[in-house]
Amino acid sequence: MTPTPQDSTQPAHSTVSRRRLFGVAGAGALAGVSGVAGWGIASARDDQPAGGPLAYAFHGEHQAGIVTPAQDRLHFAAFDVTSDSRESLIELLEAWTVAAVAMTAGELVGGGAPQPYDAPPQDTGEAQDLDPAGLTITFGFGPTLFEKDGVDRFGLRDRQPEELRRLPHFPADNLDEVRSDGDLCIQACANDPQVAVHAIRNLSRIGFGTVSMRWAQLGFGRTSSTSTTQATPRNLFGFKDGTANLHAEEPEELSDHVWVQPGDDPAADWLAGGSYLVARRISMRIETWDRTSLREQESLIGRDRVEGAPLSGGTEFTEPDFALQGRSGPIMPMDSHVRLAHPAQNNNTKLLRRGYNFTDGADALGRLDAGLFFIAFVREPLTRYVPMQTVLSRDDALMEYLEHTGSGLWAVPPGIAQGHYVGQALFT
Ligand SMILES: C=CC1=C(C)c2cc3[nH]c(cc4nc(cc5[nH]c(cc1n2)c(C)c5CCC(=O)O)C(CCC(=O)O)=C4C)c(C)c3C=C
Numbered sequence: 001m002t003p004t005p006q007d008s009t010q011p012a013h014s015t016v017s018r019r020r021l022f023g024v025a026g027a028g029a030l031a032g033v034s035g036v037a038g039w040g041i042a043s044a045r046d047d048q049p050a051g052g053p054l055a056y057a058f059h060g061e062h063q064a065g066i067v068t069p070a071q072d073r074l075h076f077a078a079f080d081v082t083s084d085s086r087e088s089l090i091e092l093l094e095a096w097t098v099a100a101v102a103m104t105a106g107e108l109v110g111g112g113a114p115q116p117y118d119a120p121p122q123d124t125g126e127a128q129d130l131d132p133a134g135l136t137i138t139f140g141f142g143p144t145l146f147e148k149d150g151v152d153r154f155g156l157r158d159r160q161p162e163e164l165r166r167l168p169h170f171p172a173d174n175l176d177e178v179r180s181d182g183d184l185c186i187q188a189c190a191n192d193p194q195v196a197v198h199a200i201r202n203l204s205r206i207g208f209g210t211v212s213m214r215w216a217q218l219g220f221g222r223t224s225s226t227s228t229t230q231a232t233p234r235n236l237f238g239f240k241d242g243t244a245n246l247h248a249e250e251p252e253e254l255s256d257h258v259w260v261q262p263g264d265d266p267a268a269d270w271l272a273g274g275s276y277l278v279a280r281r282i283s284m285r286i287e288t289w290d291r292t293s294l295r296e297q298e299s300l301i302g303r304d305r306v307e308g309a310p311l312s313g314g315t316e317f318t319e320p321d322f323a324l325q326g327r328s329g330p331i332m333p334m335d336s337h338v339r340l341a342h343p344a345q346n347n348n349t350k351l352l353r354r355g356y357n358f359t360d361g362a363d364a365l366g367r368l369d370a371g372l373f374f375i376a377f378v379r380e381p382l383t384r385y386v387p388m389q390t391v392l393s394r395d396d397a398l399m400e401y402l403e404h405t406g407s408g409l410w411a412v413p414p415g416i417a418q419g420h421y422v423g424q425a426l427f428t
């Protein structure tokens with residue numbers, strides 16, 4: 001059996017590689033899932049030495065890819081359901097679950113069992129010789145899955161969480177409809193871009209006829225740490241990002257701020273143990289930033305660039321002193337990003353940030369189309385994230401260098417038990 005861990009924050013250094021499999025279609029933990037004929041998985045060899053490629057278990061209390069130490073690469077995709085059949089939707093979620101179990105374990109979709117020579121292979125093949133690379137696949141359900149244009153498409157209207165509504169228009173938003181929203185989302189993260197892309201490609205392929213991809217985003221270079229074992233990375237403005245983030249090692253904080261609790265929403269108890277995923281595609285005016293003095297850059301952020309320490313003093317992890325005065329006012333400027341985003345200014349709101357840098361080529365003026373694909377997990381998006389975003393969009397001096405071009409909110413079901421499919425409690 002594949003030596004995968006029970007906890008998605010704990011890596012298993014297995015030596016699983018797709019090319020070292022022997023094909024046993026339908027074997028493994030998902031044997032109990034119904035309606036997924038043709039999408040069985042292979043068992044990996046169990047005679048590999050310890051230490052080697054990184055694999056995270058797909059099964060667990062919470063979905064992997066939230067508190068899992070943030071990997072280096074992202075492929076994020078939003079889908080619309082094109083079928084109006086509840087049964088087809090359930091079958092898709094079953095099939096996606098089977099494929100996700102296989103791919104996160106470094107196995108081939110379909111199990112690598114002998115297949116007809118005259119049929120397309122079940123796995124698209126580009127990750128065949130690659131190890132799992134810490135792949136996590138995280139699924140989310142958008143507001144339009146529950147009701148769209150007043151229509152209860154899948155009999156789910158009564159189970160829509162109160163907090164799952166389309167995000168409002170924030171000041172200065174310049175959203176592109178084709179980069180926003182979606183009935184379903186999948187976040188694939190890995191330390192190898194080809195593994196992340198392979199995951200989205202294969203899930204999309206499996207969904208052919210039931211869903212169509214609405215939009216997608218590639219990301220490189222994580223912009224946060226989600227574990228205290230990780231060094232703080234830097235965003236494309238050159239600043240350390242993720243210093244004051246929530247971490248996997250703070251279970252009480254996660255219960256308070258990230259995981260939906262039983263009783264939070266009586267109509268949506270199926271979501272207990274899950275969370276909400278907020279995505280914002282934020283373009284960054286890199287060229288303008290690069291012509292801005294270091295003094296100005298630091299006062300916009302509220303931290304120094306080299307160390308990441310608050311301007312009020314100390315080192316990276318010193319708490320900012322918002323009361324400290326300089327010659328012309330507070331040392332931590334009133335409109336600095338860190339001041340306005342700090343829990344002290346936001347009714348103790350804390351988010352688990354898990355974003356990525358992106359570049360999508362250049363625009364017609366020769367400027368980099370680059371930025372930060374902001375992802376955050378939060379227990380109550382409307383009552384906690386929306387007020388914070390409203391303040392930042394309105395008052396944050398950094399906004400002069402930013403443009404929000406994409407947006408979405410999805411409910412992320414809890415972790416999946418062996419033999420179950422993602423979001424199963426919503427349909428039962
Ligand atoms: C609504 C939430 C947030 C958005 C959108 C956002 C965009 C954004 N942030 C940076 C750069 C940095 N952010 C930092 C801290 C920080 N940011 C948010 C929230 C949003 N940021 C929070 C809650 C915090 C933590 C505040 C605190 O408790 O101190 C930092 C400082 C380092 C750190 O703590 O992570 C930087 C740098 C950019 C460039 C950006 C949009 C492109």
Ligand SMILES: [Fe+2]
Pocket residue numbers: 337341
């Ligand atoms: Fe920020």
